[in-house]
Amino acid sequence: MEKIRNIATTVLFVIIIFGFSTVNIIVPDARLSFSERRLLAQAPAFSLKDVLGGDFFGKFESYTLDQFVFRDGFRGLKAFMNLQVFRQKDNNGIYIINGNISKLDYPLNEKSVLNAAEKISRIYNKYLKGINTAYAIIPDKNYFLAETNGYPSIDYDKMAEIMNKNINGVKYINIFGTLTIDDYYRTDIHWKQESLFGTADRLLEEMGISIKASDIGYIQKKLYPFLGAYYGQAAVKTEPDTLIYLTNDVIEKAHAYDHYYREYGSIYDPEKFSGVDPYDVFLSGQKPLVTIENPDSTTKRGLLLFRDSFGNSIAPLLLAGYSKITLIDLRLVSSEALGELIDFSEYQDALFLYCTQTLNNSYMLR
Amino acid sequence: MAFSSISFLYYFLPVVLLLYFMVPFKAKNFVLLISSLFFYFYGEPVYLFLMVAVSFTGYIHGLWINRSRNGRYAKISLISSVLTCLAPLLFFKYTDFAIKNINKLFGLDIPLIKIALPIGISFFTFQILSYTIDVYRGNAKVQKSFADFTTYVALFPQLIAGPIVRYTTIEKELSERTHSLEDAAYGINRFIIGLSKKVLIANQLGEFGEIISRSGNKTVLYFWLKAIAFMIQIYYDFSGYSDMAIGLGRIFGFHFLENFNYPFISKSITEFWRRWHMSLGTWFRDYVYIPLGGNRKGTLKWLRNIFIVWFLTGFWHGAEWNFILWGLYFALFLCLEKLVLLDRLAKIPAIFRHAYTLFIVLISFALFNGDGLSECLYNLKGMLGLLNIPLVNTEILYYLKSWSVTMLIAAVGSTPLPKSIIGRLKKYKKASIVMNIAAPALQASLLLLVTAYLIDGSFNPFLYFRF
Secondary structure, three states: OHHHHHHHHHHHHHHHHHHHHHHHHHOOOOOEEOOOOEEOOOOOOOOHHHHHHOHHHHHHHHHHHHOOOOHHHHHHHHHHHHHHHOOOOOEOOEEEEOOEEEEOOOOOOHHHHHHHHHHHHHHHHHHHOOOEEEEEEEOOOHHHHOHHHOOOOOOHHHHHHHHHHHOOOOEEEOOHHHOOHHHEOOOOOOEOHHHOHHHHHHHHHHOOOOOOHHHOOOEEEEEEEEOOHHHHHHOOOOOOEEEEEEEOHHHHHOEEEEOOOOEEEOOEOHHHHHOOOHHHHEOOOOOOEEEEEOOOOOOOOEEEEEEOOOHHHHHHHHHHHOOEEEEEOOOOOOHHHHHHHOOHHHOOEEEEEEEHHHHHOHHHOO | OOOOOHHHHHHHHHHHHHHHHHOOHHHHHHHHHHHHHHHHHHHOOOOHHHHHHHHHHHHHHHHHHHHHOOOOOHHHHHHHHHHHHHHHHHHHHHHHHHHHHHHHHHOOOOOOOOOOOOOOHHHHHHHHHHHHHHHHHOOOOOOOOHHHHHHHHHOHHHOOOOOOOOHHHHHHHHHOOOOOHHHHHHHHHHHHHHHHHHHHHHHHHHHHHHHHHOOOOOOHHHHHHHHHHHHHHHHHHHHHHHHHHHHHHHHOOOOOOOOOOOHHHOOOHHHHHHHOOHHHHHHHHHHHHOOOOOOOOOHHHHHHHHHHHHHHHHHHHOOOHHHHHHHHHHHHHHHHHHHHHHHHHOOOOHHHHHHHHHHHHHHHHHHHOOOOHHHHHHHHHHHOOOOOOOOOOHHHHHHHHHHHHHHHHHHHHOOOHHHHHHHHHOOOHHHHHHHHHHHHHHHHHHHHHHHHHHHHOOOOOOHHHHO
């Protein structure tokens, strides 16, 4: 019996290490990981300088990790072990409540929030004096899920307090009460466009616009299955979402002008649904500077929308009250360059709309 | 290259195993030598030449000592071997420490050399020293083949983090060793156990320590958890590495000595150090403590010898004052135990002896786990509640709850309980059959699990690499 056990031990070990070694060499390398939404490391180019400097082997380590066969399966195995066997409450910061996936964002980084507030103040003082300006904070999913389920949660009131204290002359619009956890995708960080009428109405009203987004007629277009950013990070099988976008004749006629590439596109790009980030359906994803125009607008009001990715889905709803909206992503364009890129006299309103996670990690705002 | 890496498990190891078992016995050492040199080159391309050079000086000194033994140059050759062997270690590991202290003491501003420490230098230096001293003492035969000697020094299973394998331990096996299915299976089992200890427990606890360190508000419980997690992590990290080294050695036909023997079940600090990093403890005993006179020259000299050995033990672990303090801290308790405590401890229930030992060891690792003396003192103050911070908060309770199963498994696994249960079950024929069938499947599952954790994990340092 002992001998059989020894043979089995040795044979299984040999099969695993030689088997995976061979398969890893044979299977062609992948360029990107859809589930993790990132480019995968490729085999490093050989150079004597890199080898002697140690860089080559460092890159080779990353390459072996990224290109290991059944990578997603192994990631799922680890998630299962951590959550089900070791009974950890999160895996790599990702936790799941009733099929709703979220990522811990803790603790409150007061310096980062202060940095965001100062950034907004600087932009206001430099460019927006005389323009009706407001800011709003979008609660992340943790606001609804974390504390009530025993997870550490940042002090959202304190975050708002830091912002209020350090932004002068800019109105605060509180939209926390307009949202619930059901207004967010279960597998993604973002909110659902079809659930944003209350939020859009509040923003329009506070900006002094009498038109309500909820009074406008929209047609729902559905895309399925939508596996959001958290789905890939969680590495656990859960029910996919349906991505719904709202359109009508006005939106269909509207154009989105990409200032960087100097080209016109549409408000929605359903082809992006099969790309790395299906949320890019809204305004074709992250772009530094995009202007959308409402050809049927009865007003001549223009809105500058400083935003993160959440802004892409709410902007088409806000368009009901504006003739044009220019969306500015400060993660991709420096605030110092805005004077050369935008004619501020064309805009009557400005809105800073950022998710709590962006404010808590605000050093990406340039 | 770390054992717990995809590159080692699925690239380096299969190639080495294939080559090693394909070639005739005469060529096996050559395969081991070349693969060991590549193994070191992978992690430290530039320092490979240093390691080979130190090995060469050890080899040459071995020949010189052997030739001059009993002659008038005997002691000179020994002193020369010790100095030339220690010189690179002193230079790379301790120069900046010396400069920093000279600067502080004399108000100078001598620039630091800021040179990276060659991986494993503390280990291979001590191995070479043990060889030359043993040749001088006549305990080991001189090795006439430089290739075989370098194979001993560079042998990849134990090259970078021990255990400190003495030349006498594998002297015979360098030239004649056998390979068997039993040894291979034992080695594989031991390697996978070590790998699992490292990846599934040590890395997880390390990550736990990192996460709670990033927490916003510190509490007393935080400092205790950090210390406990580190104490268990370093045990699993280092003993896991030793298990892997012993297992790999066995696959290649070498029998390395044990390095750990359930240190956390010790009932005194004296016992703890008989169970923790045994290869280092016995090295200092045989090459420093006994030559100084051990306990044979009166109580005062005995205590002096203990303090010297533990000063060196602390200093060996790192060129910082907290490591020296850590060593002297153990010296103090070892002296106290030898003079008074051991007799008194023997009279109290075992549970209190365990508690005493674990508490002293826990505090020692709080000293050990700091970036310099001030951080260590800060950690200790935090543990003792002297930082004016709350006892607990919801955040630390969350992390305690989230990691409690991992910590519990780690705590139980650091005792002989699992081994004892398996031993008892084996007495029953049916259970023994089931275990014989289940063992290979369990080992394979662990290997796959480790692979999963490596692929998805980013936290994978070997704590003892820095020594």
